[in-house]
Amino acid sequence: MSSIRIQAKTEGDTVTVRAMITHTMETGRRKLPDGSLIPAHYIREVRAMTNGRVVFDADWGPGISRNPLLIFRYRGGKAGDALTLSWTDSEGGSDHIETRVG
């Protein structure tokens, strides 16, 4: 089951991409009732590519909210293009998804 839900839609010459990633984005500064810290666990790198070009390229810290939503727009895409979104996190986790631009 993918951690990523994504939608890429053409609007004129622009493709608008909306993605929601299921991820705890734990800062490492929250405490359990017994006073111990919940370990940090957050997405660090997010990348989206289409037609051999990078259209989203982000470095994140734990200040991004849990279950991050991201929206970005690029030009020069068209319906039917493949678009891949991937992420890696602070614990060596990762996921990716491929979608078609609509």
Place this chain on the structure above:
Amino acid sequence: MDTHRRLILKATLAAIATALAGAGMIVPRAAHASWPREAFEAETLSGAMERLFGVAEAPEGAVTLDARDVADNAALFPVTVETTLPGVTSIAILAAGNARPLVAHFRIHEDVDPYIHARIKLAQTTDVIAIVEAGGRLYSTRKRVTVTRGGCEG
């Protein structure tokens, strides 16, 4: 190397990397630094700026930061950053009052709109700062956001 030339050099390298990536010749991430740990671990706004951009602050102007004045939910505060400046190479979001002020840094590649929407955590009432890197220069805007109920450790 002075800061202005350093920014131009970084922008040029980024442009070259983007062009090569577009030709399918390299994996873009290999052409520039990995996740900037020192910048994300900086505990002051000026420290984060220095580690990310090489300068402690950027002049105000030319950047639109769309965010509410009051954060109802400090763990989930939406912000939108955009600009009409040409030649944008990156956008950064910082929260001055967070334990680690740098929240995110987005590289803007060719034919990508200089537009970012994100949801961020705010530790307390603070200035949210958006930085745009364009044409080898930095531009910034800031907005004071009030956190009403508790804060979110960022």
